[in-house]
Amino acid sequence: MQLVNLERDYMFPGHVGCPGCGAAIAMRFVLKALGEKTIMIIPACCWSIIAGPYPQSALKIPVLHTAFETGGAVASGVRAAQDVKGDKETTVVTWAGDGGTFDIGFQALSGAVERNENFIYVCYDNEAYMNTGVQRSSSTPYGAWTTTTPGQQWKRLRKKNIVEALVAHRIPYAATASIAFPEDLVRKVTKAKSITGARFLHIFSSCPTGWGIPSEMSIKIARMAVQTNIFPLYEVEEGIKYTINFTPKGYLVNEYFRLQGRFRHLSEKDLAHIQEMVDEDWHLLLRKAGSVAEIS
Amino acid sequence: MKQVLEGSHAVAEAVRLARTQVISAYPITPQTHIVERLSEYCADSTLAARFLRVESEHSALAALIGAATCGVRTFTATSSQGLALMHELLHWASAARLPIVMANVNRAMAPGWNIWADQTDSLAQRDTGWIQLYCENSQEVLDTTIQAFRLAEWLNLPVMVNLDAFFLSHTYEPVDLPKQNVVDRFLPPYQPRFQLDTEKPCAFNQLAPPNIYMEMRYNIQTAMNDGLTFFDQMEDEFEDNFGRRYGPVEAVHCEDAEVIMITSGTVTSTSRQVLGELRKKGEKVGLLKVKLFRPFPVEAIRERTASAKKIAVIDRNFSFGASGIFAQEIRAALCNHPGHPLVFGYVAGLGGRDVTTAVLQEIYWLTKGNDMVQQDSIWVGLHEVDHAVGQS
Numbered sequence: 266m267q268l269v270n271l272e273r274d275y276m277f278p279g280h281v282g283c284p285g286c287g288a289a290i291a292m293r294f295v296l297k298a299l300g301e302k303t304i305m306i307i308p309a310c311c312w313s314i315i316a317g318p319y320p321q322s323a324l325k326i327p328v329l330h331t332a333f334e335t336g337g338a339v340a341s342g343v344r345a346a347q348d349v350k351g352d353k354e355t356t357v358v359t360w361a362g363d364g365g366t367f368d369i370g371f372q373a374l375s376g377a378v379e380r381n382e383n384f385i386y387v388c389y390d391n392e393a394y395m396n397t398g399v400q401r402s403s404s405t406p407y408g409a410w411t412t413t414t415p416g417q418q419w420k421r422l423r424k425k426n427i428v429e430a431l432v433a434h435r436i437p438y439a440a441t442a443s444i445a446f447p448e449d450l451v452r453k454v455t456k457a458k459s460i461t462g463a464r465f466l467h468i469f470s471s472c473p474t475g476w477g478i479p480s481e482m483s484i485k486i487a488r489m490a491v492q493t494n495i496f497p498l499y500e501v502e503e504g505i506k507y508t509i510n511f512t513p514k515g516y517l518v519n520e521y522f523r524l525q526g527r528f529r530h531l532s533e534k535d536l537a538h539i540q541e542m543v544d545e546d547w548h549l550l551l552r553k554a555g556s557v558a559e560i561s
Numbered sequence: 562m563k564q565v566l567e568g569s570h571a572v573a574e575a576v577r578l579a580r581t582q583v584i585s586a587y588p589i590t591p592q593t594h595i596v597e598r599l600s601e602y603c604a605d606s607t608l609a610a611r612f613l614r615v616e617s618e619h620s621a622l623a624a625l626i627g628a629a630t631c632g633v634r635t636f637t638a639t640s641s642q643g644l645a646l647m648h649e650l651l652h653w654a655s656a657a658r659l660p661i662v663m664a665n666v667n668r669a670m671a672p673g674w675n676i677w678a679d680q681t682d683s684l685a686q687r688d689t690g691w692i693q694l695y696c697e698n699s700q701e702v703l704d705t706t707i708q709a710f711r712l713a714e715w716l717n718l719p720v721m722v723n724l725d726a727f728f729l730s731h732t733y734e735p736v737d738l739p740k741q742n743v744v745d746r747f748l749p750p751y752q753p754r755f756q757l758d759t760e761k762p763c764a765f766n767q768l769a770p771p772n773i774y775m776e777m778r779y780n781i782q783t784a785m786n787d788g789l790t791f792f793d794q795m796e797d798e799f800e801d802n803f804g805r806r807y808g809p810v811e812a813v814h815c816e817d818a819e820v821i822m823i824t825s826g827t828v829t830s831t832s833r834q835v836l837g838e839l840r841k842k843g844e845k846v847g848l849l850k851v852k853l854f855r856p857f858p859v860e861a862i863r864e865r866t867a868s869a870k871k872i873a874v875i876d877r878n879f880s881f882g883a884s885g886i887f888a889q890e891i892r893a894a895l896c897n898h899p900g901h902p903l904v905f906g907y908v909a910g911l912g913g914r915d916v917t918t919a920v921l922q923e924i925y926w927l928t929k930g931n932d933m934v935q936q937d938s939i940w941v942g943l944h945e946v947d948h949a950v951g952q953s
Contacts, residue, residue: 343631
């Protein structure tokens with residue numbers, strides 16, 4: 266997929282995201298791939314604000330803002346209504362943050378995927394409740410400071426593996442993607458659009474405000490997350506067929522952590538422990554992908 | 562054509578006749594017969610609707626919020642705990658101005674677990690912006706459900722049709738089942754004023770700062786006020802087509818009554834019998850049935866009770882720390898009306914306990930025999946209980 270061919274933008278200039286917002290970048294690329302025949306459902310998240318207050322909208326497609334935990338259910342209803350109306354052309358998309366996906370919206374998402382509802386669920390993941398001021402979610406990674414995991418109470422629990430949870434539903438298509446790999450992201454959106462049934466995209470979307478990084482580092486940090494295996498790029502078809510889309514070059518996690526304010530308190534020992542966890546997760550993924558590749 | 566129908570099936574028949582397009586529901590006793598019958602109708606194509614079997618009542622209403630925003634006719638049914646779980650989205654549906662119709666089978670809230678008739682579930686949702694209607698028998702259930710779609714789509718407000726658990730939901734009665742073409746005449750296909758449309762992209766339900774939020778709420782109240790007028794207009798049309806009307810309230814022998822008993826739901830039917838018995842004895846008693854609870858028909862209630870000295874409100878519901886909820890509403894409706902009757906509040910039949918003719922007779926004689934209202938609520942038919950006092 267040549268990005269240069271996707272000239273049309275479906276975002277107006279003038280959204281109200283923070284400088285360097287990964288979620289705004291993610292939206293721009295996803296809409297380029299989806300096109301204008303798209304209805305978007307946005308449960309409470311940063312994008313409830315980024316899209317702009319009444320009577321303005323930053324998006325050129327119809328948007329339905331909904332309650333926090335309803336992303337899976339509202340999309341089911343929109344799809345059902347469009348089907349009843351005979352509209353087979355429009356793509357129905359839920360666009361939710363990690364809180365609305367991993368936590369409060371997980372039940373509705375699980376229900377919708379179990380029913381194999383015909384829509385795309387996109388989670389743009391900034392790894393905490395950023396819209397409310399950086400509180401921990403079940404997507405917040407091990408080691409992170411948030412306003413509800415302050416000081417020595419930094420999060421000592423793993424990030425929930427949302428893709429694997431949905432793969433357990435035998436979802437027709439699930440994939441991770443990153444704002445730092447736009448060709449891969451656009452290809453996955455295009456692929457998801459061509460599939461019928463429930464589809465899930467997990468997009469790593471850096472948050473300069475919440476992570477304590479300069480706004481110009483947004484893409485670099487997202488790229489490093491992939492390069493270090495912290496956020497591997499892969500896709501799973503029918504809950505069985507794994508494809509790893511990026512083979513890492515064996516970077517260690519230290520530099521990724523050292524660049525972000527939210528990890529400033531971590532000791533060398535903590536980072537060594539995190540490296541072990543990342544390696545373990547990567548090996549597990551390799552096993553699922555049927556790969557015999559060894560990590561360097 | 563008269564058929565013997567269970568109250569739940571009267572709801573299902575109305576939803577079928579309304580040519581509902583998207584249904585979403587989650588099972589809860591005693592609502593299940595409604596959704597089971599509708600599932601059958603969708604499965605055998607008697608009804609060309611999509612039925613979403615979602616994983617919670619919260620998602621049931623969320624799905625309809627999505628569907629209704631696309632401009633299709635929608636329905637769900639629930640009860641008690643399920644309605645409480647929907648609470649957040651009850652507000653959402655009304656503020657998004659979506660004409661969703663819901664049947665709520667009035668059932669007690671837990672704990673302790675109780676599946677029997679009690680109105681506290683729906684009355685606790687009185688401030689959510691839903692039109693609320695209460696039914697007395699299965700014919701009224703069917704008619705009201707058809708009416709609900711007209712009300713909802715005209716006013717762009719959601720409508721809740723309430724029926725008592727078991728006394729209505731599981732009781733078989735002869736019901737006049739209207740013909741499809743007559744229903745079609747009364748209830749033409751839904752013409753949405755707005756909908757999600759890729760040809761005309763709009764943002765719905767977005768951030769509403771203080772400079773606009775209050776006007777949005779005022780518009781809902783304006784629609785509610787319009788609802789009082791439109792209800793009568795709608796019933797004129799309904800009567801033309803089906804030969805029946807109910808009124809927002811129904812007054813029986815209220816013109817010369819000194820004591821008026823005010824009821825809602827199935828207690829009304831028992832009260833009609835008691836009214837007959839008391840009238841035979843020469844008692845000047847009347848009965849006022851309240852069907853429309855939101856918008857509350859204040860003027861109609863004032864007019865119908867104007868001649869009475871006393872009112873006895875019978876509540877199968879309760880607001881802890883206050884009183885029965887219909888009694889509260891009626892006191893509020895009358896308090897600025899000079900020379901209004903005394904309002905006696907009675908609480909009876911909570912959690913499905915029978916409100917018998919004897920209970921209603923007791924309420925009448927208590928009201929007649931008292932010249933002062935000494936407490937907001939008199940609990941009728943209480944067994945011996947340990948009355949907790951203070952910290953003891």
